[in-house]
Amino acid sequence: MADEGKKGAGAWDATQWHVVAKGETLSKISQKYYGDPNLYGKIFEANKDVLKNPDLIKVGQKLRIP
Amino acid sequence: MKSKRYWVPVVLVVVGLLVAACGSANKDAATAAIKAAEDSWNAVKAEVVKYIPDQAKSVDDTIKAAKESFDKGNFDGALEAAKVIPDRVKALVSAAAAKKAELAKAWEELSGGLPNMLEALKSRLDILSQSRKLPANLDKAKLEDAKGGHEAAVRMWEEAKAAFSGGNLTDALAKGKTVKEKAAEVMTALGMQVPAAAAPAPAPAPAPAPKG
Numbered sequence: 207m208a209d210e211g212k213k214g215a216g217a218w219d220a221t222q223w224h225v226v227a228k229g230e231t232l233s234k235i236s237q238k239y240y241g242d243p244n245l246y247g248k249i250f251e252a253n254k255d256v257l258k259n260p261d262l263i264k265v266g267q268k269l270r271i272p
Numbered sequence: 273m274k275s276k277r278y279w280v281p282v283v284l285v286v287v288g289l290l291v292a293a294c295g296s297a298n299k300d301a302a303t304a305a306i307k308a309a310e311d312s313w314n315a316v317k318a319e320v321v322k323y324i325p326d327q328a329k330s331v332d333d334t335i336k337a338a339k340e341s342f343d344k345g346n347f348d349g350a351l352e353a354a355k356v357i358p359d360r361v362k363a364l365v366s367a368a369a370a371k372k373a374e375l376a377k378a379w380e381e382l383s384g385g386l387p388n389m390l391e392a393l394k395s396r397l398d399i400l401s402q403s404r405k406l407p408a409n410l411d412k413a414k415l416e417d418a419k420g421g422h423e424a425a426v427r428m429w430e431e432a433k434a435a436f437s438g439g440n441l442t443d444a445l446a447k448g449k450t451v452k453e454k455a456a457e458v459m460t461a462l463g464m465q466v467p468a469a470a471a472p473a474p475a476p477a478p479a480p481a482p483k484g
Contacts, residue, residue: 216468217385217467217468217469218381218384218385218386218388218389218467218469218470219388219467220385220388220389220391220392220393220459220467221388221392222392222396222464222465223465237407238407239407239463240399240400240403240406240407241400241403241404241405241406241407241408241410242402242403242404242405244404245399245402245403248399272392272395272396272399
């Protein structure tokens with residue numbers, strides 16, 4: 207039953223994700239989703255639990271896109 | 273012979289009285305059965321109608337039929353029709369409770385998930401509003417449409433919650449479903465991933481074109 211509950215909650219998860227590809231920076235990701243590279247700070251803020259420095263992101267890293 | 277003739281009217285009167293008594297007994301029984309049926313139904317009708325209106329109508333129809341039989345003097349028919357109603361009412365009460373539980377579960381899911389969608393939309397719209405240039409899939413008009421869609425969804429979600437608080441689960445769910453569809457539509461317009469639980473059902477596959 208607990209598993210079913212978790213599945214149900216997961217099905218409603220509206221978090222937006224982006225998996226970092228080779229050559230990407232937060233600015234490029236910001237440009238892709240917001241049209242403006244200068245808004246990269248929004249993505250950095252949303253991922254502070256996994257990012258210590260906005261210039262250091264890793265290929266394959268899964269980032270939240272607010 | 274004389275004494276026999278004397279008894280004939282007496283016997284006829286006695287038989288007549290017995291028939292009248294019997295008819296009166298049937299009438300009383302039918303009256304009591306109709307009253308019992310109506311009482312049992314009226315005690316739960318509002319709740320049953322709320323959740324299974326189609327089935328509720330059948331009880332109204334049966335009570336009406338019993339009363340019509342009664343008015344025509346068909347007390348046996350009225351009794352037969354009315355005496356099954358309390359059991360049917362019990363069955364409907366169970367069915368309504370099951371439907372209520374089903375709707376409550378659906379509401380629980382919606383109310384747990386929809387706020388996430390609305391919050392994700394608000395967050396994205398707030399950021400896009402600060403953007404100097406919009407992403408490739410979006411222009412200013414589409415962004416304004418999306419904002420309007422989000423505001424409408426938020427308003428309707430408030431209405432859905434009010435309907436739920438007012439005990440109207442059916443209305444709350446109908447509104448919630450509309451909010452879900454609207455939110456999914458706006459998310460798609462913004463290029464966002466729609467949660468699996470809110471994704472529209474896939475359209476049926478088109479029939480294969482005839483060969484030749």
